[in-house]
Amino acid sequence: MFKNSRSKLALFLLTTILFSNQLIAQAAAQDFMRSTGKIYVVVAVIVLIFIGVVFYLIRLDSKISKLEKIIKEHGES
Amino acid sequence: MIKENWWKGLGVLLVFISLTVGMLTPLRPGIVGLEPLQINAGTTVDFEIEGYNSYFSKDSKMDVWLWLDTAHVITASGVQVTGPQSIKASFDIPANLPDDVKREAKLSINDTKNGFVTALGRPYIKGGIVNPTLAKSNWSSKVENLHEMGGFTFPFLPNIYESVRNTFYHVSLWFAMFFTFTLGVVQSIKYLRNRDPLNDAKASSYTSTGILFGILGLTTGMIWATYTWGQAWSWDIKQTMTAILLLVYLAYFVLRLSFDDEEKKARICAIYNIFAFACIVPLLYVIPRLVDSLHPGGQGNPAFGTGDLDMNVRVIFYMSVIGWCMIGYWMSNLYYRSKMIKSYIEENDF
Numbered sequence: 463m464f465k466n467s468r469s470k471l472a473l474f475l476l477t478t479i480l481f482s483n484q485l486i487a488q489a490a491a492q493d494f495m496r497s498t499g500k501i502y503v504v505v506a507v508i509v510l511i512f513i514g515v516v517f518y519l520i521r522l523d524s525k526i527s528k529l530e531k532i533i534k535e536h537g538e539s
Numbered sequence: 540m541i542k543e544n545w546w547k548g549l550g551v552l553l554v555f556i557s558l559t560v561g562m563l564t565p566l567r568p569g570i571v572g573l574e575p576l577q578i579n580a581g582t583t584v585d586f587e588i589e590g591y592n593s594y595f596s597k598d599s600k601m602d603v604w605l606w607l608d609t610a611h612v613i614t615a616s617g618v619q620v621t622g623p624q625s626i627k628a629s630f631d632i633p634a635n636l637p638d639d640v641k642r643e644a645k646l647s648i649n650d651t652k653n654g655f656v657t658a659l660g661r662p663y664i665k666g667g668i669v670n671p672t673l674a675k676s677n678w679s680s681k682v683e684n685l686h687e688m689g690g691f692t693f694p695f696l697p698n699i700y701e702s703v704r705n706t707f708y709h710v711s712l713w714f715a716m717f718f719t720f721t722l723g724v725v726q727s728i729k730y731l732r733n734r735d736p737l738n739d740a741k742a743s744s745y746t747s748t749g750i751l752f753g754i755l756g757l758t759t760g761m762i763w764a765t766y767t768w769g770q771a772w773s774w775d776i777k778q779t780m781t782a783i784l785l786l787v788y789l790a791y792f793v794l795r796l797s798f799d800d801e802e803k804k805a806r807i808c809a810i811y812n813i814f815a816f817a818c819i820v821p822l823l824y825v826i827p828r829l830v831d832s833l834h835p836g837g838q839g840n841p842a843f844g845t846g847d848l849d850m851n852v853r854v855i856f857y858m859s860v861i862g863w864c865m866i867g868y869w870m871s872n873l874y875y876r877s878k879m880i881k882s883y884i885e886e887n888d889f
Contacts, residue, residue, distance in 0.1 A: 501562060502563070504562065505558070505559055505562045505563060508558055508562070509559060512555065512558060516551050519866075519870065519873065522873050523544075523547075523869075523873055526876045526880065529880050530876065
């Protein structure tokens with residue numbers, strides 16, 4: 463679901479936009495960020511992996527909730 | 540739905556912030572290159588200074604000092620900024636020195652764009668005459684009007700450099716481990732009082748998640764150590780004690796597997812869990828402070844010193860600790876709920 467490149471780009475842009483105020487504050491010092499040039503790519507990858515894990519947890523959570531609901535109804539019947 | 544699950548989203552958000560802000564915040568400027576490091580008293584020395592993440596500029600007024608201590612300072616006679624990371628500074632080193640032993644000087648620059656930055660390398664002054672009175676008048680500048688660089692930055696620490704960010708990813712896992720083990724032992728104690736299988740399921744889930752964090756913490760520590768301490772495993776006291784603690788907890792799972800009777804299993808494992816938890820404080824917090832250690836915290840100092848006390852690092856660090864604790868809680872929550880479902884299905888042939 464989150465594996466296509468359009469979503470990756472959207473995620474990358476989202477992260478950049480969210481932290482653009484930090485960039486703007488240091489726009490005058492572009493050389494300052496020289497050593498962090500492609501770090502955004504790394505961060506986007508890390509965030510993607512993390513969000514993948516979170517979605518797995520959410521899916522697991524909803525499956526378990528459904529099972530608990532079935533058990534509750536079974537117990538009441 | 541949000542009412543019950545808000546804390547899950549908060550945990551995810553806090554870890555997300557520690558991943559993004561933790562990785563993207565720049566370090567404060569540092570001076571990584573300084574040549575020459577052997578200088579003679581009574582001569583003029585031209586230093587070549589190389590900065591890291593620095594913004595040296597011709598336009599801002601920059602103080603460049605060479606100082607033995609705060610009472611013996613000289614200012615550069617000529618400063619030439621050749622690039623954002625490079626400076627050439629000339630000093631006329633006086634022939635007189637305050638004493639024969641104190642010959643290692645510090646070189647610092649001070650301006651509004653970089654703050655007050657001291658070089659990692661320390662030039663060593665050879666020769667000269669030891670004359671404290673003349674030295675006092677020769678080395679008569681002052682290190683003052685120190686500037687602080689603005690913005691949200693992380694400290695520049697020798698040897699650690701950019702890997703200071705590992706504070707959010709390695710150290711916070713240990714805190715999350717301690718938190719989940721605490722929850723586990725509370726459940727074990729509750730089980731011994733109530734004999735409720737739910738408490739046993741919770742205890743083993745929390746302990747599982749705790750061990751996961753422990754193993755991750757140990758391996759992330761080994762990766763960090765390879766590049767800062769030189770090797771992945773140095774038999775450092777804290778590393779070793781942590782490995783022992785993980786063995787103690789892994790034995791908990793071996794114990795769980797060795798029983799057939801559910802009630803007996805739960806009872807004995809609850810007792811073992813309490814013992815294992817009691818091992819944490821002596822192994823991880825007491826012994827490492829008594830002995831020399833590569834970790835911050837050896838020889839009686841509190842476990843965090845220097846850069847970790849930095850306010851900016853602290854903010855993100857606390858966020859990541861709380862975030863990982865919440866995610867650990869969520870993972871354990873899912874685990875024991877699935878265990879309860881499994882046991883319900885087995886009981887009722889559902």
